[in-house]
Amino acid sequence: xxxxxxxxxxxxxxxxxxxxxxxxxxxxxxNKGNLDQMLSQTIDGKTIxxxxxxxxxxxIKEKNLRIFLRNYxxxxxxxxxxxxxxKHSSKxxxxxxxxxxxxYISGLxxxxxxxxxxxxxxxxxxxxxxxxxxxxAEFEFIPKFxxxxxxxxxxxxxxxxxxxxxxxxxxxxxxxxxxDDGKTFYQQVLLAREPYDIMGLGSFRIxxxxxxxxxxxxxxxxxxxxxxxxxxGAWFDPIxxxxxxxxxxxxxxxxxxxxPSYKLVGKTWILACQHGxxxxxxxxxxxxxxxNYPSLDMSGPPFWNPLDDWEPRPVxxxxxxxxxxxxxxxxxxxxxxxxxxxxxxEAYDKKGEFVKMLYNSSVxxxxxxxxxxxxxxxxxxxxxxxxxxxxxxYFQGEASLRNPPLGQNDANLQIMEMIAQGRYKExxxxxxxxxxxxxxxxxxxxxxxxxxxxxxxxxxVSW
Numbered sequence: 001x002x003x004x005x006x007x008x009x010x011x012x013x014x015x016x017x018x019x020x021x022x023x024x025x026x027x028x029x030x031n032k033g034n035l036d037q038m039l040s041q042t043i044d045g046k047t048i049x050x051x052x053x054x055x056x057x058x059x060i061k062e063k064n065l066r067i068f069l070r071n072y073x074x075x076x077x078x079x080x081x082x083x084x085x086x087k088h089s090s091k092x093x094x095x096x097x098x099x100x101x102x103x104y105i106s107g108l109x110x111x112x113x114x115x116x117x118x119x120x121x122x123x124x125x126x127x128x129x130x131x132x133x134x135x136x137a138e139f140e141f142i143p144k145f146x147x148x149x150x151x152x153x154x155x156x157x158x159x160x161x162x163x164x165x166x167x168x169x170x171x172x173x174x175x176x177x178x179x180d181d182g183k184t185f186y187q188q189v190l191l192a193r194e195p196y197d198i199m200g201l202g203s204f205r206i207x208x209x210x211x212x213x214x215x216x217x218x219x220x221x222x223x224x225x226x227x228x229x230x231x232x233g234a235w236f237d238p239i240x241x242x243x244x245x246x247x248x249x250x251x252x253x254x255x256x257x258x259x260p261s262y263k264l265v266g267k268t269w270i271l272a273c274q275h276g277x278x279x280x281x282x283x284x285x286x287x288x289x290x291x292n293y294p295s296l297d298m299s300g301p302p303f304w305n306p307l308d309d310w311e312p313r314p315v316x317x318x319x320x321x322x323x324x325x326x327x328x329x330x331x332x333x334x335x336x337x338x339x340x341x342x343x344x345x346e347a348y349d350k351k352g353e354f355v356k357m358l359y360n361s362s363v364x365x366x367x368x369x370x371x372x373x374x375x376x377x378x379x380x381x382x383x384x385x386x387x388x389x390x391x392x393x394y395f396q397g398e399a400s401l402r403n404p405p406l407g408q409n410d411a412n413l414q415i416m417e418m419i420a421q422g423r424y425k426e427x428x429x430x431x432x433x434x435x436x437x438x439x440x441x442x443x444x445x446x447x448x449x450x451x452x453x454x455x456x457x458x459x460x461v462s463w
Contacts, residue, residue: 024048026309030067035060044072044312051271051312053334055346059357063302063386070309073275075339075364076374076454080173081135085111088177094119094126099257100211101126104170106177107135108340111459121262124316125333127340129256130171133376134339134458137367137402138174139410140166143426144193144397146281147242148293152302152389156290160240161194161397162202163419165411170209174369179408185209187408189416191220192240200420201240203230204413211255218413220420227417236326243356243392244383245327251342251358251381252333258323265317267463270334271310272343275442276361278308279379281395295361295380296393304384304391308361314338314461328355337461339376349387357384364445367403368430372450375402404430 024043035057039049052060059065085107092109093102099122101109108131110123117123130136142164149157166188169179184206191202200222205215217230235254236247247254278295290298297305314337322328329350333342339362347356361380367373381394406427409415418424445451 024069026070028069030060030069032061032064043069046269046312048271051269053270055354055357056271056344063305063384064297064300065305066297066307067271067310068277068308069271070275070311072312074455074458074460075134075274075376076372076451077134077458078173078370078372078374078454079457080370080372081107081131082457083107084173084177094123098211101130101256104130104209105182106171106173107131115264115267121264121318122256124264124318124335125252125256125262125320128252128333128335128342132250132252132340132342134341135173135375136168136171137166137375137377138168138172138369139403139406140164140168141401141404141406142396143399145400146393146395146397147240148296148393148395149242150296150302150304150391150393152304152391155298155303157390159195160192160198162240163189163191163193165189165415167406167408167411169408182209187411189411189419190239191416191419193419198240200422202416202420204416207255211257218416220417222420225421227413242383243385243390244358244381244394248358248383250378251345251360260321260323262318262320265319265332267314267316267337269312270315270343272313272315272334272336273306273308273310273359273361274313274336274339274343274376275311276308276363276379278361279363279365279441280398280400281379282398293393293395295395302384302389302391304382304393306359306361306380306382308380313343314463315343338458341376341378353387355385355387357386358382359384364442365402366445368401368405369403371448372454373403374451374454377402399426401428401430404428 022041024041030038041048088105088107089111091103096119109126113120145162147160147162151157166186168186169184170182186207188205192198203217203219205217207215215235217234218227219230220227236245238245295307297307315334316337318333318335320331328347331345331347333345335342341362344359349355359382360378362376363379365375365377379396384391
């Protein structure tokens with residue numbers, strides 16, 4: 001008998017059958033009961049063990065997270081984003097002393113990252129901040145989104161309806177690329193609409209480029225029917241009784257050099273939600289019950305977990321130190337190396353103890369402004385505070401649009417006051433030659449020849 005065959009026979013007798021990794025199919029579920037058995041299995045040739053971070057494993061085992069598998073898929077990219085990156089990225093300069101960026105106009109700020117660069121972590125964060133969403137929308141029109149507060153022991157706690165409008169003034173794909181001569185990054189309205197006891201609460205915020213100036217901000221005070229200026233230091237305050245801080249909108253929304261430092265922990269592939277199964281949220285009834293939230297696992301504690309499709313994604317793992325006055329000591333982000341969105345992040349307190357997990361369910365949407373205006377939107381976001389056992393889930397409403405024909409004067413202080421006072425008339429409807437309804441889903445998107453063409457343009461990581 002050949003020696004190799006003899007060795008195999010001996011192994012079967014004394015060790016048992018040799019375990020071979022099996023390739024899992026789309027739709028397979030990973031949960032608390034089968035996680036250990038799944039770790040050696042693969043999807044897209046990568047083991048589940050390597051694709052699940054230590055905190056996600058803990059999330060599954062301790063908090064009953066269920067993951068449904070999906071194969072990796074390339075995200076289409078707007079060709080204007082590619083063109084603007086080639087045209088403008090060479091003008092972008094990073095100052096190691098101030099950790100600030102100058103010369104940014106449009107596209108990806110740092111397309112050629114070098115792991116030997118001592119400033120690589122800062123540059124990855126700058127790419128996320130300036131371009132997250134492949135690319136970031138020029139106008140985020142979200143007239144209604146839901147906030148659902150969940151008690152980890154008891155279930156549904158409270159529901160609210162808010163509005164969010166943001167016009168980006170630096171880094172636009174359309175001409176001009178810069179409004180306000182590049183002095184302002186964005187203007188943003190965030191305002192409560194339902195229920196009645198919070199209706200009219202909200203804020204208007206101006207974020208500047210440069211980082212030297214704090215945000216200009218205003219609150220509308222419902223009881224006084226007056227607008228009041230607020231301190232720029234409110235950038236990390238909680239949002240209206242939720243478990244989310246202002247600097248956690250889209251998981252990262254602080255000006256990058258307001259955090260003392262970043263470091264690159266590593267780069268790898270993880271399971272994350274890049275092609276969510278539930279696009280824009282449509283309430284099924286007005287009773288506010290669990291039937292309104294099909295993407296939320298309310299079958300048992302902790303009641304805040306997503307029910308969604310996770311696929312292998314290439315990410316940079318970035319750790320950031322918080323300023324002394326921040327409620328956290330450090331945070332860790334898992335930033336997609338292709339679309340530049342953070343899929344999830346972890347927050348740790350001053351003692352180094354884990355506090356909160358932030359998770360986004362991203363979807364691919366098409367803008368109103370062009371047939372190739374593809375981008376990524378976080379249509380569902382979870383802020384889960386493990387210490388107080390409470391979570392807040394964000395659901396983007398069905399009326400949301402990417403890049404409608406709106407501008408600087410459609411997201412300003414007067415608009416905030418009009419919404420707060422019930423005088424706001426939503427613009428639109430906006431029409432175009434192509435289907436702009438994100439709820440049409442990926443199956444319909446793939447019928448569009450522009451989808452495949454824009455997928456072929458997308459840069460892909462090689463690791």
